[in-house]
Amino acid sequence: MDPAxxxxxxxxxxxxxxxxxxxxxxxxxxxxxxxxxxxxxPAVSLLSLIIxxxxxxxxxxxxxxxxxxxxxx
Amino acid sequence: xxxxxxLPEERIVLKLRKHWVILLRDTIGTVLLAFFPLILLxxxxxxxxxxxxxxxxxxxxxxxxxxxxxxxxxxxxxIWTDFYxxxxxxxxxxxxxxxxxxxxxxxxxxxxxxxxxxxxxKEENFMQAFFKYGTxxxxxxxxxxxxxxxxxxxxxxxxxxxxxxQTVKKV
Numbered sequence: 001m002d003p004a005x006x007x008x009x010x011x012x013x014x015x016x017x018x019x020x021x022x023x024x025x026x027x028x029x030x031x032x033x034x035x036x037x038x039x040x041x042p043a044v045s046l047l048s049l050i051i052x053x054x055x056x057x058x059x060x061x062x063x064x065x066x067x068x069x070x071x072x073x
Numbered sequence: 074x075x076x077x078x079x080l081p082e083e084r085i086v087l088k089l090r091k092h093w094v095i096l097l098r099d100t101i102g103t104v105l106l107a108f109f110p111l112i113l114l115x116x117x118x119x120x121x122x123x124x125x126x127x128x129x130x131x132x133x134x135x136x137x138x139x140x141x142x143x144x145x146x147x148x149x150x151x152i153w154t155d156f157y158x159x160x161x162x163x164x165x166x167x168x169x170x171x172x173x174x175x176x177x178x179x180x181x182x183x184x185x186x187x188x189x190x191x192x193x194x195k196e197e198n199f200m201q202a203f204f205k206y207g208t209x210x211x212x213x214x215x216x217x218x219x220x221x222x223x224x225x226x227x228x229x230x231x232x233x234x235x236x237x238x239q240t241v242k243k244v
Contacts, residue, residue: 009129013136020143027147030176031154038158038171038179040088048157052150059143066136073129 010071017067024056077162077169077181087163087235091225092206096156100149107145110138151176161223163232165239168211170221184221186243188213192236194229209233 031052035045079085114134117124124130158173168189172180189211196207207229211221226232 006129009133016136016140020140024143024147027150031150034154034158034173034176038173040160044157048154055146056143059139059146062139063136063143066132066139069132070129070136073132 006073009073013067013070017063020063021060024060028052028056077171079164080166083167084165085162086165086239087161087232089161089163089223089226089232091156091159092204092227094200094204094206095225096153099152099156103145103148103152107142110134110141161226163236163239165242168221168236170223182221184211184213186236186240189236189240190214192233194233196229211236 032045032049035048036042039045039048155173155175158171158179160169160171162169162171165186167186168184170180170182170184172182174180191210191212193210193212194207195210196202201207206225206227209221209223209226209229209232211223213220223229223232
């Protein structure tokens with residue numbers, strides 16, 4: 001593997017992690033706006049928000065762990 | 074339902090969403106894409122096993138797989154939102170069709186029962202016949218109301234009957 005690529009890999013991983021987090025948070029804000037503004041039942045909107053936040057948290061935690069593992073190489 | 078306000082003394086007769094088969098049809102491709110990293114891992118193991126020896130292979134693959142799953146999840150959230158916010162409400166005075174085309178692209182159509190001329194039910198293929206869903210075409214006499222098409226309606230014949238009952242009451 002190219003040493004230059006290997007040295008840039010941690011920075012690249014952190015950049016991708018930051019972009020993924022920003023995308024997840026901004027899309028979450030957009031979807032939450034739609035759920036609470038347009039859905040008929042507030043309980044379903046709340047449940048949607050809880051599921052979205054939980055799954056996103058788990059996946060972002062996994063991504064953070066993988067990023068730390070790459071940075072530690 | 075902040076955007077849709079019922080008229081005074083207006084009564085909801087029927088609330089409809091698209092059939093679950095429509096949601097399944099829209100999500101199945103995205104769900105199957107979630108398995109792509111597994112297939113890629115298997116291919117790498119078979120075709121180029123030397124790649125698995127490079128330091129950090131496991132960390133790199135974990136990173137790529139988690140990122141991929143995150144993107145799949147975000148896509149599914151958008152698809153589900155589009156599905157959930159699509160809605161048809163039949164009241165005793167009118168039909169309200171809410172079409173969530175995409176995020177920030179929403180179309181709300183209202184048809185008065187008095188203006189309905191014809192309702193056509195279409196069940197066009199095996200899937201629609203088997204799962205009992207189809208398309209309702211509502212033709213109106215009004216140049217401003219226009220016609221309405223409702224795709225993926227569960228039990229469209231029953232819906233047609235209910236709408237016609239309301240129409241007959243109004244005329």
